[in-house]
Amino acid sequence: MTDALRYAGVTYSYPDAPSPALVEVDATIEHGAFALAIGPTGAGKSTLLRAANGLVPHFSGGAFAGHVVADGRDTREHAPRDLADVVAFVPQDAAASFVVDRVEDELAYGMENLGVDPRHMRRRVEEVLDLLDIAHLRDRSVRRISGGERQRVAIAAALAAGPRILVLDEPTSQLDPQGAEHVMAALQRLVHDHGITVLLAEHRLERVAGWVDVALGVDAGRVATGTPAEVIRTLAAGPPVARLGRLVGWEPVPLTVRDARARARAHGGAPGGDGDGHSRDSGDVLLAARGISARYGDTEVLHAVDLEIHQGEVLAVMGRNGAGKTTLLRVLAGVHDPARGAVATATGTPPRAGFDVALCPQEPERVLYGDTVEGEVRATLRARGATDAASPWLAALGIVPLASRHPRDVSAGQRLLVATAAVAATGAPVVLLDEPTRGLDPDTKDRLVRFLRAHAADGGAAVIATHDVELAAAAATRVVMLAGGEVIADGDPATVLGDSHVFAPQMTRVFGPGWLTPEQVAEAWA
Amino acid sequence: MNVAITPHAGPVTAPAADATRRTTWHPGAWILWSSFAGLCAFVTTDPVYLLLLWAVAWFVYTTHRVSEPTAASFRLFLIAGVVTLVLRTTLVVFGTIDLSSTAYAALEGLRLATILVVFGTFNAVTDPFGIVRLAPRRFHEPALAAALALSISPRMVSAVQRVREAQRLRGIRVAPLRSVPALAVPVLETGMEEALTLAESMDARGHGRGMRTRYRPQPWTAATILVVGSAATAFAMFLWASAAGWAELHPPTAPLGWPEAHPALLAAIALLAVPGFLRPGTASGHAERR
Numbered sequence: 001m002t003d004a005l006r007y008a009g010v011t012y013s014y015p016d017a018p019s020p021a022l023v024e025v026d027a028t029i030e031h032g033a034f035a036l037a038i039g040p041t042g043a044g045k046s047t048l049l050r051a052a053n054g055l056v057p058h059f060s061g062g063a064f065a066g067h068v069v070a071d072g073r074d075t076r077e078h079a080p081r082d083l084a085d086v087v088a089f090v091p092q093d094a095a096a097s098f099v100v101d102r103v104e105d106e107l108a109y110g111m112e113n114l115g116v117d118p119r120h121m122r123r124r125v126e127e128v129l130d131l132l133d134i135a136h137l138r139d140r141s142v143r144r145i146s147g148g149e150r151q152r153v154a155i156a157a158a159l160a161a162g163p164r165i166l167v168l169d170e171p172t173s174q175l176d177p178q179g180a181e182h183v184m185a186a187l188q189r190l191v192h193d194h195g196i197t198v199l200l201a202e203h204r205l206e207r208v209a210g211w212v213d214v215a216l217g218v219d220a221g222r223v224a225t226g227t228p229a230e231v232i233r234t235l236a237a238g239p240p241v242a243r244l245g246r247l248v249g250w251e252p253v254p255l256t257v258r259d260a261r262a263r264a265r266a267h268g269g270a271p272g273g274d275g276d277g278h279s280r281d282s283g284d285v286l287l288a289a290r291g292i293s294a295r296y297g298d299t300e301v302l303h304a305v306d307l308e309i310h311q312g313e314v315l316a317v318m319g320r321n322g323a324g325k326t327t328l329l330r331v332l333a334g335v336h337d338p339a340r341g342a343v344a345t346a347t348g349t350p351p352r353a354g355f356d357v358a359l360c361p362q363e364p365e366r367v368l369y370g371d372t373v374e375g376e377v378r379a380t381l382r383a384r385g386a387t388d389a390a391s392p393w394l395a396a397l398g399i400v401p402l403a404s405r406h407p408r409d410v411s412a413g414q415r416l417l418v419a420t421a422a423v424a425a426t427g428a429p430v431v432l433l434d435e436p437t438r439g440l441d442p443d444t445k446d447r448l449v450r451f452l453r454a455h456a457a458d459g460g461a462a463v464i465a466t467h468d469v470e471l472a473a474a475a476a477t478r479v480v481m482l483a484g485g486e487v488i489a490d491g492d493p494a495t496v497l498g499d500s501h502v503f504a505p506q507m508t509r510v511f512g513p514g515w516l517t518p519e520q521v522a523e524a525w526a
Numbered sequence: 527m528n529v530a531i532t533p534h535a536g537p538v539t540a541p542a543a544d545a546t547r548r549t550t551w552h553p554g555a556w557i558l559w560s561s562f563a564g565l566c567a568f569v570t571t572d573p574v575y576l577l578l579l580w581a582v583a584w585f586v587y588t589t590h591r592v593s594e595p596t597a598a599s600f601r602l603f604l605i606a607g608v609v610t611l612v613l614r615t616t617l618v619v620f621g622t623i624d625l626s627s628t629a630y631a632a633l634e635g636l637r638l639a640t641i642l643v644v645f646g647t648f649n650a651v652t653d654p655f656g657i658v659r660l661a662p663r664r665f666h667e668p669a670l671a672a673a674l675a676l677s678i679s680p681r682m683v684s685a686v687q688r689v690r691e692a693q694r695l696r697g698i699r700v701a702p703l704r705s706v707p708a709l710a711v712p713v714l715e716t717g718m719e720e721a722l723t724l725a726e727s728m729d730a731r732g733h734g735r736g737m738r739t740r741y742r743p744q745p746w747t748a749a750t751i752l753v754v755g756s757a758a759t760a761f762a763m764f765l766w767a768s769a770a771g772w773a774e775l776h777p778p779t780a781p782l783g784w785p786e787a788h789p790a791l792l793a794a795i796a797l798l799a800v801p802g803f804l805r806p807g808t809a810s811g812h813a814e815r816r
Contacts, residue, residue, distance in 0.1 A: 080729045084731055085732065093723075096720070097723075097730075099660070099733075101656065111739075113734075115738055117739065122742065190683075359695050367695055369712030379698065465638065
């Protein structure tokens, strides 16, 4: 029997690229494997995934050497469409894959192309609607559903086509912890019960490391295959428990909370003290929202929200998909008018986007439209009449080497940093980040956290809307929890996150409330 | 403090949807309705009929528009219609200026503008790719090209909105008119990129393999047959009037005279408004079309 997916001597360069994106890749994924591609943003994971069904090089052009064989078919001889019955691909930007307007028709689109019997199609659509828990969306337009919902629809549409191999690029990036777990459980069921092969790329290893059985470590275009523990050990990446393992020298590094708990017991249990989390600053109020209610059409998305944002604060706004996080940020930035209530800056005026408040939207590419990374920042600076150089902003986010690159040609994580620089350069005291998710590898995350903390320490404030528990644990000085458009918790991270089953970070799960980051635990043990 | 979290991630915006009924009409009904309405406009320059056709197009659009980007694209067609009218009228200024030639040009312009507005309605009430799915296999590629072309205006509108918002978020204030060149490059770039991604996605999902089947084909319901039937009747009346001359379809411009409003043709235009009185599908479909 042939392997599900085989890369043999694959070296590939994008057109006009200075260096290859994939270098002599040899990797084999067996039928029925649940495989995970791990590696920093820009390492070549997306390219590796896109080569699985021939999108690379059939659509990307460039120089391709070697062979990729999917279920016995070489992508050299078979275009993506000829592999559509074998490989289904869910791209990073799920919305970009939608062809038809209505969710239910979108699910059927692939099957229609494959000539699946209409009766069978009807049944399969119902099955994937249930499997991904999206039956309530069937009549909606794909343009009018949330990011997390889109992601689930895209996965369902890929599955409906009945592929033997399913390739997913960051499939949980827009999902809340529960939604991500649901998707991972659904994928595992497909692997176990139906023998489907799954290959996915994901940065938030805490969500996926415990589910997969094979890992592909991708670093600067080179790929090494092994068990998840082996691969994670060789890369700087890893879920927080693995980082802790590395910090205190556990061998092999634990991958799940359960592993870590066993190791911690052997290590003598939780460190002394309570773990203090991050202290809460309460400087001057920079932005105050009073009694905010907001609606989209007939739906009330926020209800009577009071929120003050203080100088020196990094505030994490958390909550499940659809809780109203994005709307809250848009109201705070003055780009969505609340139905009731008002937002005021320190001087009592309504906030002006780009002046008092800088907002980086969920899709960072939305604010980028220039030719170069440096040009993006300079355009913002010029708009406020500043003659400063762009370089301090690039340096603050660690993207100086990208200065002359085209913003669309950098990796998803790098694009997020570029967009953050482009909006932060407005000089607005309050910086808002709406669900920074795609391409957020540990290194990018560190840069972002450092930037936000420095911005807050310089007398500003930062707000991140996120359902990424570990990001909140690492960055926030305060956490606000939204549910159904209302604030249901507001306090320091140790209390708010420690009190939650769903939103508890891994360190809290291992050591109890108060412990948020592996660095904090390692320090207490030292 | 107690953080209440329920395990199910239910979106707050989801309307309770009817699980069994489809909520849109057969796209063929819209193709035929708009063709007949456009042809009615084509055979006349009478401003009474033409302006009534504008009203009909608006009425049908408000009842049936699909979602926001297409709604914005209807406005675009409306603006294009007005611009056409103004341009066609003012072009006369470069020739001999007299009342009758200006009036003649204005009426010609109005006719063209009306066709544009009817097309705008068609664009706003249909999903272009729904039409691709409908096309017989042999016409698949031309239908795809047509769908891509049809989806350009809503795409452009959303691209403009996006770039505008990006400028706002970055504190870049550009006067509406001066922003046109600044917008053009990013909007075109975004549009190209989207088209490319779409082509990629369609290919990866097996488009063009040549053995298509159809999922839940939309039936020709009584309502859609009524719509097409009344639109066909309307056009037949105009055609008959044009051929037999029992009503004047082109008001005299030299010398200038009052336009006619024949009751039979007013009734014909009323027939074109039939879709505005019929709502497709169930109430659940409408929760979304707010």
